[in-house]
Amino acid sequence: MEDLDKEQINMMVGTILGMLGHQVTDESLQEIINEVDVDGSGELEFEEFVTLASRFMVEEDAEAMQQELKEAFRLYDKEGNGYITTTVLREILRELDDKISAEELDMMIEEIDSDGSGTVDFDEFMEVMTGGDD
Numbered sequence: 073m074e075d076l077d078k079e080q081i082n083m084m085v086g087t088i089l090g091m092l093g094h095q096v097t098d099e100s101l102q103e104i105i106n107e108v109d110v111d112g113s114g115e116l117e118f119e120e121f122v123t124l125a126s127r128f129m130v131e132e133d134a135e136a137m138q139q140e141l142k143e144a145f146r147l148y149d150k151e152g153n154g155y156i157t158t159t160v161l162r163e164i165l166r167e168l169d170d171k172i173s174a175e176e177l178d179m180m181i182e183e184i185d186s187d188g189s190g191t192v193d194f195d196e197f198m199e200v201m202t203g204g205d206d
């Protein structure tokens with residue numbers, strides 16, 4: 073991309089992001105490019121482009137994962153109550169890791185179900201399955 077001017081780079085990057093399903097304004101695009109243009113050359117080297125593209129790919133992957141987890145949650149929430157029981161969650165966690173001990177499961181369930189209700193809603197389920205609280 074070394075022989076391209078700033079406008080051409082912006083156009084190319086904008087087109088590629090558009091193909092990935094992300095429409096950005098010219099102003100936003102320039103901000104994004106400036107962020108990843110680590111050496112301040114005004115040009116996007118391949119590594120810088122990979123950094124830029126990966127930001128958008130990760131976001132897409134996170135959305136896809138959330139959608140898959142929603143579907144999985146619905147399968148276990150057979151009555152559509154908006155929650156699953158900690159017993160069901162225990163079975164899911166055991167299926168994911170058959171080497172997990174009963175004590176580890178108890179600690180995880182206790183942490184997740186801090187109010188002792190015996191149920192887990194989708195947000196709590198999401199947190200468990202992604203290992204974070206995004």
